[in-house]
Amino acid sequence: MKIKIKKRLGLFKPFAYVALVVVLGIFVMSIFSKTKFVDLFTFGLAFLLYAVLPGYCVLINTKIEDWELAVFSIPLSIVVVTSLIYLLNVLAGILMSIFTVLIVIIVISVIGFFWTEIKSKLFRK
Amino acid sequence: MKTKISKQTITIATFLVVIFLLFAGFAVRNGPFTDLDLSKDAPPVRTTHDAFYHSWVTKATSDQEDTRTWPGYLTQGVDSEWFQPPMLYVFASSFGKLTSMPTYQLFFVLMCLLGILIPLQIFVLFKKWFGTKTGIIGMALALFPTYNWLMFYVLGYYMDFLAFAVVPLGLFFTYQYFKTNTWGYGIGLGLIFGFSFLSHPFEAFFAGLNLLLVGIVLLVLRKWSFKHSIKLALWFILGFIIITAYYLPFFIEGYGAGGSAVSSYLSILGTPSSIPSYFWPATFHWFILGGIALSLIVLIMQYKKIIKDSNKLMLIIFIIIGAAFLLMLQAGFEGNRVMRYHFLFYNFIAFIPGIGIAALLKNIKHKLIHDGLILGGVVVLAILFMIPTYTQINNVNKNSMFTDDKWEAIRYIKDNTPEDSSIFYLYGYFHNFQAFSQRLSFNVDFGREYTTETYQTLCSGTMPEEYKGMFETLSYYKERSKLAVGRNSLFDFKAIDRPSEAITTKPLESFDYVVTQYTGTQIQPCIQFFAQNMVDRGYPVVYNNPTMLIFKVTT
Numbered sequence: 227m228k229i230k231i232k233k234r235l236g237l238f239k240p241f242a243y244v245a246l247v248v249v250l251g252i253f254v255m256s257i258f259s260k261t262k263f264v265d266l267f268t269f270g271l272a273f274l275l276y277a278v279l280p281g282y283c284v285l286i287n288t289k290i291e292d293w294e295l296a297v298f299s300i301p302l303s304i305v306v307v308t309s310l311i312y313l314l315n316v317l318a319g320i321l322m323s324i325f326t327v328l329i330v331i332i333v334i335s336v337i338g339f340f341w342t343e344i345k346s347k348l349f350r351k
Numbered sequence: 352m353k354t355k356i357s358k359q360t361i362t363i364a365t366f367l368v369v370i371f372l373l374f375a376g377f378a379v380r381n382g383p384f385t386d387l388d389l390s391k392d393a394p395p396v397r398t399t400h401d402a403f404y405h406s407w408v409t410k411a412t413s414d415q416e417d418t419r420t421w422p423g424y425l426t427q428g429v430d431s432e433w434f435q436p437p438m439l440y441v442f443a444s445s446f447g448k449l450t451s452m453p454t455y456q457l458f459f460v461l462m463c464l465l466g467i468l469i470p471l472q473i474f475v476l477f478k479k480w481f482g483t484k485t486g487i488i489g490m491a492l493a494l495f496p497t498y499n500w501l502m503f504y505v506l507g508y509y510m511d512f513l514a515f516a517v518v519p520l521g522l523f524f525t526y527q528y529f530k531t532n533t534w535g536y537g538i539g540l541g542l543i544f545g546f547s548f549l550s551h552p553f554e555a556f557f558a559g560l561n562l563l564l565v566g567i568v569l570l571v572l573r574k575w576s577f578k579h580s581i582k583l584a585l586w587f588i589l590g591f592i593i594i595t596a597y598y599l600p601f602f603i604e605g606y607g608a609g610g611s612a613v614s615s616y617l618s619i620l621g622t623p624s625s626i627p628s629y630f631w632p633a634t635f636h637w638f639i640l641g642g643i644a645l646s647l648i649v650l651i652m653q654y655k656k657i658i659k660d661s662n663k664l665m666l667i668i669f670i671i672i673g674a675a676f677l678l679m680l681q682a683g684f685e686g687n688r689v690m691r692y693h694f695l696f697y698n699f700i701a702f703i704p705g706i707g708i709a710a711l712l713k714n715i716k717h718k719l720i721h722d723g724l725i726l727g728g729v730v731v732l733a734i735l736f737m738i739p740t741y742t743q744i745n746n747v748n749k750n751s752m753f754t755d756d757k758w759e760a761i762r763y764i765k766d767n768t769p770e771d772s773s774i775f776y777l778y779g780y781f782h783n784f785q786a787f788s789q790r791l792s793f794n795v796d797f798g799r800e801y802t803t804e805t806y807q808t809l810c811s812g813t814m815p816e817e818y819k820g821m822f823e824t825l826s827y828y829k830e831r832s833k834l835a836v837g838r839n840s841l842f843d844f845k846a847i848d849r850p851s852e853a854i855t856t857k858p859l860e861s862f863d864y865v866v867t868q869y870t871g872t873q874i875q876p877c878i879q880f881f882a883q884n885m886v887d888r889g890y891p892v893v894y895n896n897p898t899m900l901i902f903k904v905t906t
Binding site: 258259260261262264265266268269271272273275276277288289290291293294297298300301302304305306307308309311312313315316317319321322323324326327328 | 387388389390412413416417418419437438441442444445446448449450451452453457460464468471472474475478479516517519520523527531533535539542543545546549593594597598
């Protein structure tokens with residue numbers, strides 16, 4: 227299990243590149259803009275958490291190239307996270323609070339990360 | 352198999368990062384609007400009512416954390432069903448929960464990011480199907496659809512933007528489904544299309560055409576069986592239904608109902624009248640069309656040299672789609688919906704010319720010149736698109752009638768008065784004040800037929816004791832009560848009357864606060880007479896700035 231997790235974490239190199247671009251963006255903006263650093267920092271963090279991580283965790287289960295993994299994880303994250311938050315709101319009446327958003331992100335990311343194990347347990351004969 | 356990232360790829364990536372930072376730099380700066388301050392809690396873009404409307408609804412969604420009903424202050428406290436396509440607001444407001452950046456600013460930053468995301472996706476698709484160099488050229492051309500990402504600030508089209516932003520992902524999923532025959536891609540495709548639908552149902556129709564054409568061509572060319580097709584259709588429908596089932600009855604019952612009413616609240620803002628003259632710059636129009644024609648000719652000549660056998664399939668797909676959209680253009684989708692073509696013509700504006708230009712450049716054998724031309728071309732394209740856009744935005748912003756002084760008066764009302772306060776706005780901008788201050792307001796806007804007498808009285812030097820005006824509210828449907836096939840499609844909505852919509856006459860004393868613009872109006876002496884009279888009557892001024900005055904009326 228440990229080896230599997232380590233192996234999967236090894237697939238996070240493209241994610242690191244995306245994070246690097248985000249950090250670079252925050253750095254540039256903090257120098258050239260009047261925006262408070264805390265606003266830029268939390269925006270960067272929110273971008274990685276909301277718009278990259280969940281989609282990335284889902285896509286690492288597919289056999290696609292690093293470029294595709296890094297780029298398509300962004301729209302996929304937006305689609306999946308936003309849709310789930312919306313469905314929880316309209317079907318179960320759960321408000322779109324910070325806790326809902328975080329829980330949705332964590333659930334999607336964890337399911338995506340451990341999908342191979344989950345799938346093998348769910349569908350084993 | 353996952354490929355290792357080579358030195359060449361890193362070089363290209365660095366180049367891309369530089370290009371996109373250039374664009375992002377402009378984007379997050381919000382041009383001339385924010386003065387580089389994204390921490391300011393105010394609507395940064397004050398031009399069209401779309402710019403106000405969508406950022407404001409996002410703010411309202413963020414505040415009430417719910418998309419099932421409209422905010423109470425717009426419906427006079429009556430719970431009213433939410434008929435607007437929700438996804439744009441859910442996306443921006445839920446994203447905003449994780450950052451301290453004010454929602455008004457965040458909304459436009461996110462729109463900018465989508466603008467950058469679209470060409471990035473195009474690059475990856477091109478790279479996959481036609482190679483890296485074609486990918487770079489295609490990306491630069493794909494900036495054409497989004498070259499006016501800054502324009503989104505001043506014009507709107509935000510819902511459309513989000514609806515199209517996921518189309519390249521949809522194309523990728525379609526391709527992957529046929530390649531791997533995995534159910535996940537099928538259901539994902541339905542989700543993506545559903546997401547697009549909930550962002551803008553009509554734009555989703557065009558997005559759907561795009562996906563459908565690719566699907567059909569792949570289906571035929573890969574000789575998939577009827578059984579396979581049905582399987583894909585079922586996965587797709589399942590994904591689509593999961594996400595749209597709740598909203599579909601609203602769409603059938605009255606798409607946009609409610610939204611249009613809120614739009615009218617904001618519709619009197621200073622929309623610049625000169626939009627059409629720069630919206631589709633004539634020079635670029637012909638420049639691009641000429642480029643497409645040239646590229647097509649070259650493409651036909653070079654077809655065999657540049658395209659690998661495995662990629663010919665994709666090329667055929669895009670030629671078919673391009674032709675289909677040209678037919679649609681001929682069918683008359685014109686006018687101010689040009690923005691749609693920017694997205695719909697990805698295939699024709701970006702894909703095919705991208706390959707054509709790559710084919711042309713292939714003739715240049717010297718590697719340095721060859722690569723230099725590609726990179727130089729991308730930079731030139733970026734600059735060509737950016738400069739006129741930026742220049743125009745500076746001009747547009749000067750036309751805005753919504754100033755900081757007005758915003759500060761709104762903020763005073765919102766932050767310092769009880770939520771059930773009744774506000775009387777004299778002169779204008781009632782709609783903006785009601786929406787942003789989140790207080791019910793009495794409409795005595797200058798220039799309306801029923802307010803003529805009031806302003807004539809004021810200008811003749813007499814203080815009216817009563818004022819004719821109206822509350823405008825938003826209440827269409829209270830609840831989706833039961834399943835009933837018939838009058839209201841699938842569901843029966845309980846319609847309710849708009850309360851207090853009629854024109855009424857109210858004495859000044861019936862309001863809690865009076866807000867008035869005493870400078871910069873067409874009837875400045877009349878308003879100043881009113882203000883002086885209020886002071887003489889002993890009503891305290893609780894807030895003032897060089898433009899606005901706020902009186903407290905009730906004790």
